[in-house]
Amino acid sequence: MGTVKRAHRRGASALTLLCAMAILTAPGLGLSGTAHAAPAAPSVPGAPTAPMPEPGAKSLEQIRKEIEDLYRQAGSATDAYNLAESETKVQSERVVQIAQLIVAGRERITGLKDRAGAAARAQYRSGGLPAGARLVLSDSPSQFLDSKARLRQGEKATTDLLTELDRTQHDLQRYAKDASTVWQKLEANRVEREKSKKRIEEKIKAAQDLESKLEAEEKARLLQLEQEAQYKAQTQWLSSGAMKDVNGKATDAGKRAVQFATAQIGRPYEWGATGPGSFDCSGLTSQAWLAAGKAIPRTSQEQLRLRKVAVKDMRPGDLIIYFDDASHVGMYVGDGAMVHAPRPGRDVTMAGAGSMPIKAVVRPDA
Known part of the structure; x- marks a missing residue:
């Protein structure tokens, strides 16, 4: 409160x-x-009238407009800098997310390969003989048919596992491509931030240099001119x-x-x-x-x-x-x-x- x-x-x-x-x-x-x-x-209050400018010299009003324009250009560059900065933050977070997906994908592939190997070994042990030979050697035809059904289930499971393995590998390739794209954007944003920062500093310095050359009375008058320009614009806006x-x-x-x-x-x-x-x-x-x-x-x-x-x-x-x-x-x-x-x-x-x-x-x- x-x-x-x-x-x-x-x-x-x-x-x-x-x-x-x-x-x-x-x-x-x-x-x-x-x-x-x-x-x-x-x-x-107390602002003195600026002395008459020398012939050919810029008037205070011209200087005011020039300073205002320089600061506006700096403001535009600041917006570009801020945008690049915020995009960099988002992209950095995306890079971390992609890295986590890649790690998880690689771990999943390792697990899938282990499962595929185990399934292949089991299938080899149980399915190394032809079906006719297994039927002759089997003590029970029904037991053979049950094992046949389980074999078909195992074959489907192996097919599904290989399909999942292939899909995970494709996902990893896509993650790697995404990471490359994001890194390129990050670099582009870094370059844009540096360019914008340079433009900002140049414009602000140019404006400050202009103002620093003014005498105290001229600076006071410059502030008054700024206020008069704002007043004029506000009055015209209200009059409309x-x-x-x-x-x-x-x-x-x-x-x-x-x-x-x-x-x-x-x-x-x-x-x-x-x-x-x-x-x-x-x-x-x-x-x-x-x-x-x-x-x-x-x-x-x-x-x-x-x-x-x-x-x-x-x-x-x-x-x-x-x-x-x-x-x-x-x-x-x-x-x-x-x-x-x-x-x-x-x-x-x-x-x-x-x-x-x-x-x-x-x-x-x-």
């Missing part, structure tokens, strides 16, 4: 701060989905009437997912992280729903495959997939707001649900 109260306090505090910067349209975190009017234009009919109620699972996500506000973004100390965007949403008792795919691109719902039917706990390449995801929390892990250098926070281009809304607990 204390955790829930702390989550509410942190969510409320974060939203109050966000409203002070006038990014969101909501006065508080709610689970009703009710939309509110757009706020006044945002500003960062997108939130007019949105009044969905959260399910119990949705409430638990929102409580978990908002409780992470203030924790840093880290690519590939799923908590508890840091998260990337899909790490936050997947862990929030896991905490609510529902396992969902790890990456935003995989989460896009969940059941889609119209924006007007959106309810708290639903996931909002952003950008054409589905490289970012946030969780709708109600009142036109969403919680997300934005990018490297930023913390888990709340923002306007329409502050980025929406690709789709999906429902984990459909």
Whole structure:
């Protein structure tokens, strides 16, 4: 109960701060989905006006867009890395399963061969003479006929045993082929992870290098420009009437997912992280729903495959997939707001649900 109260306090505090910067349209975190009017234009208290750029130099707005684009590319590469990582885990488990099947198959073949050898030796001992000779030498014709019937049964059992032996050998061949295929996938995933990791590190470093060259006043102004861009996008989204009919109620699972996500506000973004100390965007949403008792795919691109719902039917706990390449995801929390892990250098926070281009809304607990 204390955790829930702390989550509410942190969510409320974060939203109050966000409203002070006038990014969101909501006065508080709610689970009703009710939309509110757009706020006044945002500003960062004490942020000085950046000096006029030199002729030919990039403006701060151009730098902001360049940094944003680099981080988006890093986010897309992070999704590829996370997907390869999760597939590697599944394939590694499959390799172990196949190895166990191969061991069991080999043991079964050894047992079948032992049984086949014993049957062959028994048949040789009992069936070495022609049937006519055995009838003449037999003390009782009925006893001979009984032994003949048992011999036929033994022959069928031997045939069945050999058939099973052949089938088990074929299974072993198939297991070996499966193992080879899985190993190839594992290697391909390893290569993809390495490529994605390199792309991520390159994009993040390029963005950080751009930002590191700015003076303190320019960095403050850059943050203000980010907030203004979010405000503008959110205002345009609201003006389109997108939130007019949105009044969905959260399910119990949705409430638990929102409580978990908002409780992470203030924790840093880290690519590939799923908590508890840091998260990337899909790490936050997947862990929030896991905490609510529902396992969902790890990456935003995989989460896009969940059941889609119209924006007007959106309810708290639903996931909002952003950008054409589905490289970012946030969780709708109600009142036109969403919680997300934005990018490297930023913390888990709340923002306007329409502050980025929406690709789709999906429902984990459909």
